[in-house]
Amino acid sequence: MAIYDARRRSSKFYLGLCYLAVVIGLSWLAIILATLLFEGLRNISPAIFTQMTPPPGADGGLLNAITGSLIMTTLGVAIGTPLGMLAGTYMAEYGRYSKLTFFVRFINDILLSAPSIVIGLFVYEVMVVRMGHFSALAGAVSLAVIVVPVVVRTTEDMLLLVPDTLREAARALGLPRSIVIGKVAYRAARAGLVTGVILAIARISGETAPLLFTALNNQFFSTNLFAPMSSLPAVIFQFALSPYKEWQHLAWTGALLITLAVLALSITARVLQTQRRAK
Amino acid sequence: MADNLAVDNIGLDRAESRLAKSLAGFKLGDTVFHLLTLAAAWAVLILLGGVIASLVLGSMPAIKAFGLNFLSTEAWNPVTEKFGAMAPVYGTIVTSLIAMAIAVPSAMAIAIFLTELCPFTLRKPIGIAIELLAGIPSIIYGIWGLFVLAPFLQEHVEPGLIASFANVPVLSKLFAGPPYGIGVLTAGIILAVMVLPIVTSISRDVFETVPPVLKEAAYAVGCTTWEVIRSVVIPYTRVGLIGGVMLGLGRALGETMAVTFVIGNAHKIAPSLLAPGTTISATIANEFTEAVGDLYTSALIALGLILFVITFIILAISRYMLMRMHQQEGR
Numbered sequence: 001m002a003i004y005d006a007r008r009r010s011s012k013f014y015l016g017l018c019y020l021a022v023v024i025g026l027s028w029l030a031i032i033l034a035t036l037l038f039e040g041l042r043n044i045s046p047a048i049f050t051q052m053t054p055p056p057g058a059d060g061g062l063l064n065a066i067t068g069s070l071i072m073t074t075l076g077v078a079i080g081t082p083l084g085m086l087a088g089t090y091m092a093e094y095g096r097y098s099k100l101t102f103f104v105r106f107i108n109d110i111l112l113s114a115p116s117i118v119i120g121l122f123v124y125e126v127m128v129v130r131m132g133h134f135s136a137l138a139g140a141v142s143l144a145v146i147v148v149p150v151v152v153r154t155t156e157d158m159l160l161l162v163p164d165t166l167r168e169a170a171r172a173l174g175l176p177r178s179i180v181i182g183k184v185a186y187r188a189a190r191a192g193l194v195t196g197v198i199l200a201i202a203r204i205s206g207e208t209a210p211l212l213f214t215a216l217n218n219q220f221f222s223t224n225l226f227a228p229m230s231s232l233p234a235v236i237f238q239f240a241l242s243p244y245k246e247w248q249h250l251a252w253t254g255a256l257l258i259t260l261a262v263l264a265l266s267i268t269a270r271v272l273q274t275q276r277r278a279k
Numbered sequence: 280m281a282d283n284l285a286v287d288n289i290g291l292d293r294a295e296s297r298l299a300k301s302l303a304g305f306k307l308g309d310t311v312f313h314l315l316t317l318a319a320a321w322a323v324l325i326l327l328g329g330v331i332a333s334l335v336l337g338s339m340p341a342i343k344a345f346g347l348n349f350l351s352t353e354a355w356n357p358v359t360e361k362f363g364a365m366a367p368v369y370g371t372i373v374t375s376l377i378a379m380a381i382a383v384p385s386a387m388a389i390a391i392f393l394t395e396l397c398p399f400t401l402r403k404p405i406g407i408a409i410e411l412l413a414g415i416p417s418i419i420y421g422i423w424g425l426f427v428l429a430p431f432l433q434e435h436v437e438p439g440l441i442a443s444f445a446n447v448p449v450l451s452k453l454f455a456g457p458p459y460g461i462g463v464l465t466a467g468i469i470l471a472v473m474v475l476p477i478v479t480s481i482s483r484d485v486f487e488t489v490p491p492v493l494k495e496a497a498y499a500v501g502c503t504t505w506e507v508i509r510s511v512v513i514p515y516t517r518v519g520l521i522g523g524v525m526l527g528l529g530r531a532l533g534e535t536m537a538v539t540f541v542i543g544n545a546h547k548i549a550p551s552l553l554a555p556g557t558t559i560s561a562t563i564a565n566e567f568t569e570a571v572g573d574l575y576t577s578a579l580i581a582l583g584l585i586l587f588v589i590t591f592i593i594l595a596i597s598r599y600m601l602m603r604m605h606q607q608e609g610r
Contacts, residue, residue, distance in 0.1 A: 011503035021388030086319030115533025125333040178312035206416020209535040
């Protein structure tokens with residue numbers, strides 16, 4: 001009987017460790033979110049959305065940073081999505097069994113987790129050096145480079161979920177493949193494709209590293225794509241590491257705004273996905 | 280009558296030619312779309328090629344100036360233009376190892392809980408919570424580490440570590456004072472928190488591929504839950520688990536913002552884990568915009584190249600492992 005007891009005990013011990021890990025892991029993450037809410041909400045005010053980032057020691061808001069983030073994110077998605085969707089379409093439709101697809105899928109999965117700071121360096125070399133100055137456009141392009149693999153991946157996955165019988169039925173009517181893809185496959189996979197784009201937006205809205213030396217930062221309000229532009233992550237980076245209390249408070253508020261945006265986007269994507277499955 | 284017939288024939292010809300025209304249009308449209316998607320697929324490859332090419336070109340001056348010594352030099356002096364990658368590479372590897380040492384066992388434990396122990400009603404909410412956390416940008420973890428974790432470690436944990444290991448041979452070197460708060464250990468812990476959700480969600484997906492029959496068979500011969508996990512679930516999913524761990528490692532190595540906030544940016548290799556250090560990505564993030572002179576910029580890009588090569592290899596192994604697992608599953 002002793003051996004049974006020992007086995008039971010060791011089982012209990014290890015499973016206990018598992019429970020412990022869950023409690024520690026989840027409470028740790030809960031603490032992060034709680035601090036973020038507390039510190040972020042403490043200093044939130046209408047001024048955040050109406051005033052510019054202040055000089056050290058003064059009060060101000062994050063208007064230029066929020067606008068900059070919105071502009072660059074929108075532009076990044078607008079550049080990256082078509083490219084990603086077309087590539088994903090090739091992989092799922094025209095070249096489903098080709099060697100190229102296999103290779104692109106492998107490379108794409110690597111790009112998906114490649115360090116974003118390296119992508120910043122790449123865009124710096126290709127655009128900033130050529131143009132001679134930092135610009136919002138370069139920032140948007142570096143975000144687009146991050147968008148592409150996300151969209152490629154979801155587009156391919158979602159199109160592969162569309163039953164082939166639908167495609168065959170349309171082909172039997174004599175439609176060319178481009179129309180089958182456009183009118184049948186895309187339409188059937190629409191929710192999934194939208195999910196991919198939302199996930200891509202969520203991914204880049206907090207991206208900091210590639211913006212640091214492409215869009216740089218800008219203390220003032222600017223919508224000029226060919227000049228440096230402020231962004232929330234860059235402002236958080238600069239302000240959090242500063243010794244000024246007002247700047248640190250703004251950094252926390254900015255961090256809260258980004259987190260809320262990312263969480264809202266991911267939840268939307270998730271809801272879309274479950275709706276799809278329910279149908 | 281005859282006239283009408285002739286008109287009909289002309290009409291028919293017209294209709295036919297219109298049909299032929301629109302069919303040709305279809306064909307043209309199809310070819311164009313096909314080529315467009317093909318070009319986009321190639322563009323993904325070209326993107327990667329472009330990244331590698333631009334990094335290699337950008338780091339040429341540094342490679343020419345320092346050669347392989349770049350890897351084995353610790354000095355990093357912008358004034359005398361002496362640059363070496365050893366300190367950042369060391370910092371990158373050590374912080375990632377600390378992160379993996381903490382995150383992998385915890386992530387596996389949480390994944391085991393989610394697949395084997397958790398009541399069904401809780402399974403989904405906890406799983407979703409973890410996936411949402413995986414999406415939180417790293418700068419959030421960074422700012423939290425700087426303002427909350429670092430002061431906490433400085434006041435409550437690090438003095439204790441220094442005191443309790445003061446007389447232990449090796450550990451006294453690893454945990455030598457003074458407690459700065461920011462440093463290699465703090466960066467490792469923040470990285471662990473960041474990587475945890477990623478490794479957890481992959482491990483969970485991997486554990487879910489174990490066929491219930493296998494587990495039931497083990498239970499039927501009297502295995503305890505832990506024995507089932509240890510001798511059925513983990514061996515069955517070994518390849519996928521390694522893939523997931525490698526993916527987490529790839530993320531940890533390249534992670535920038537979470538580390539930059541708390542590492543202290545000191546270009547030296549200190550034996551103590553409590554001392555400030557630097558990583559490749561933190562060095563680039565901190566110094567790139569301030570870098571004056573071609574050689575300085577080039578040295579930073581060379582660091583980026585080293586980072587890219589390391590993560591590329593790790594991620595390629597990870598993908599290969601995960602792919603092999605899916606193939607196994609298909610069989």
